[in-house]
Amino acid sequence: MHIDILTLFPEMIESVLNTSILKKAQEKNKFSYNLVNFRDYTESKHNKVDDYPYGGGAGMVLSPQPVFDAVEAITKETSSKPRVILMCPQGERYTQKKAEEFATSEQLILICGHYEGYDERIREHLITDEISIGDYVLTGGELGAMVIVDSVVRLLPDVLGNKESAPQDSFSTGLLEHPHYTRPADFRGMKVPDILMSGDHAKIEAWRRKESLKRTYERRRDLFDDYPLTEEDKKILDMISNQDR
Missing domain, CATH: 3.40.1280.10 (SPOUT methyltransferase, trefoil knot domain)
Structure with missing residues (x-):
């Protein structure tokens, strides 16, 4: 380019x-x-x-x-x-x-x-x-x-070191990105969620999906207007909405 x-x-x-x-x-x-x-x-x-x-x-x-x-x-x-x-x-x-x-x-x-x-x-x-x-x-x-x-x-091929970085950014998926954590696992008593250290990739992805939906619900609900929610997404949002009441 x-x-x-x-x-x-x-x-x-x-x-x-x-x-x-x-x-x-x-x-x-x-x-x-x-x-x-x-x-x-x-x-x-x-x-x-x-x-x-x-x-x-x-x-x-x-x-x-x-x-x-x-x-x-x-x-x-x-x-x-x-x-x-x-x-x-x-x-x-x-x-x-x-x-x-x-x-x-x-x-x-x-x-x-x-x-x-x-x-x-x-x-x-x-x-x-x-x-x-x-x-x-x-x-x-x-x-x-x-x-x-x-x-x-940053979207051009091979510009970013990790090929998955750009597609997973906030707004690229249509939702805000899930929270991130790194070492140490316990910093001044503030701990990384156990699931992220479990090694169970399916559960980790499910947690990230839920947190992404939650963060979008809390900060940018307007993004849902044009986003194709799955039935599972809707169930998660109903649960988040009920907790918010």
């Missing part, structure tokens, strides 16, 4: 992309990236990429010309059809399902905005996806873009 990131502040992103799993993924040739300062593409003699909004109002708006020219310069050099993703608080809320969808692409282009917003022609004629990482406003799109890169790259 190749990822292009259009930003006015490439220095915000460089260190993140060359750390931890993202660095290892590059070393394994699983993904590459290119940071594009779209100010380099402006035709403004004052090197501007924004202007006052027509009709008046507060703030400045990103001009279409430098963003269009930057994306067109990138796409001229590739035969694939990249996903062009606009980081925007008005966009579709980002989910694990969307990350899995993006992970099947050969190339992503992420556009990070600043100021009051984008010229609407960028939204209407240039992008394929519009993404928000949450219902709040950031200074710019860079932090959101880094979230997308991290969540997508």
Whole structure:
């Protein structure tokens, strides 16, 4: 996978992309990236990429010309059809399902905005996806873009050391993940559940399933709306619900 990131502040992103799993993924040739300062593409003699909004109002708006020219310069050099993703608080809320969808692409282009917003022609004629990482406003799109890169790259084949890590993550299964424990078995009187040390893998899996359902019930019941519960799942949830009364 190749990822292009259009930003006015490439220095915000460089260190993140060359750390931890993202660095290892590059070393394994699983993904590459290119940071594009779209100010380099402006035709403004004052090197501007924004202007006052027509009709008046507060703030400045990103001009279409430098963003269009930057994306067109990138796409001229590739035969694939990249996903062009606009980081925007008005966009579709980002989910694990969307990350899995993006992970099947050969190339992503992420556009990070600043100021009051984008010229609407960028939204209407240039992008394929519009993404928000949450219902709040950031200074710019860079932090959101880094979230997308991290969540997508870790899903690429052989990026994580354990092949089962990504599929078992919270939200990948549709539920929140079960609790985890490690050594020591007794820490300051706080003990690991006996079942996890029993060696009975069937019982361990049943316990993990129950705990996953319980944690989702307690913290994110909305996830059940789109989750295909089995009859056994429903019985477990009824029991959890009765205990909660």
